[in-house]
Amino acid sequence: GENVEQHPSTLSVQEGDSAVIKCTYSDSASNYFPWYKQELGKRPQLIIDIRSNVGEKKDQRIAVTLNKTAKHFSLHITETQPEDSAVYFCAASTMDSSYKLIFGSGTRLLVRP
Amino acid sequence: DGGITQSPKYLFRKEGQNVTLSCEQNLNHDAMYWYRQDPGQGLRLIYYSQIVNDFQKGDIAEGYSVSREKKESFPLTVTSAQKNPTAFYLCASSAGWGAHEQYFGPGTRLTVT
Numbered sequence: 001g002e003n004v005e006q007h008p009s010t011l012s013v014q015e016g017d018s019a020v021i022k023c024t025y026s027d028s029a030s031n032y033f034p035w036y037k038q039e040l041g042k043r044p045q046l047i048i049d050i051r052s053n054v055g056e057k058k059d060q061r062i063a064v065t066l067n068k069t070a071k072h073f074s075l076h077i078t079e080t081q082p083e084d085s086a087v088y089f090c091a092a093s094t095m096d097s098s099y100k101l102i103f104g105s106g107t108r109l110l111v112r113p
Numbered sequence: 114d115g116g117i118t119q120s121p122k123y124l125f126r127k128e129g130q131n132v133t134l135s136c137e138q139n140l141n142h143d144a145m146y147w148y149r150q151d152p153g154q155g156l157r158l159i160y161y162s163q164i165v166n167d168f169q170k171g172d173i174a175e176g177y178s179v180s181r182e183k184k185e186s187f188p189l190t191v192t193s194a195q196k197n198p199t200a201f202y203l204c205a206s207s208a209g210w211g212a213h214e215q216y217f218g219p220g221t222r223l224t225v226t
Contacts, residue, residue: 006155044156
């Protein structure tokens with residue numbers, strides 16, 4: 001079945017710097033890759049997603065890139081702000097009829113003021 | 114995701130008691146999911162349902178049960194057979210049938226002593 005690995009587990013950056021979180025997946029047939037942001041004690045919020053027919057997608061300071069050949073995708077946050085501090089999860093869709101998502105283990109991002 | 118509600122926010126139970134967690138959505142979504150999140154960890158799928166009166170086991174279904182009698186509702190029962198039930202439980206829904214985007218409820222934090 002699908003397996004998703006996420007790195008790093010923790011990331012500390014200075015305010016204004018960029019942050020990059022990487023995920024790899026095992027099922028080459030997966031075609032949907034969302035990223036969620038979870039603040040402490042809150043629900044995960046979908047912040048950006050990408051489908052396999054697209055290589056890159058941007059939304060203001062957030063971008064996601066996908067390399068299907070290498071089976072990895074990355075979240076890029078530019079001009080980080082303290083409010084970006086949270087846990088970020090990547091996920092990949094399964095390709096059976098269940099439309100399940102397999103989640104990575106999460107990255108705790110700390111943006112230092 | 115404002116259309117998904119979970120209650121209660123905090124729940125305390127004694128060991129050996131069954132407890133039912135509520136999940137309701139008014140998004141007209143066909144698919145609903147239950148995840149368990151332990152401190153510092155990712156999301157693990159307990160059960161999912163793609164349509165009313167049908168549900169499937171996820172990766173960690175042992176000690177849990179669900180029902181899907183109405184499209185809007187997907188309650189989760191944590192039984193006394195679940196060996197380590199203390200966790201944060203998240204419900205999610207998606208439009209289903211090709212729509213992968215999942216939106217989460219606010220979660221229920223269950224503590225069993």
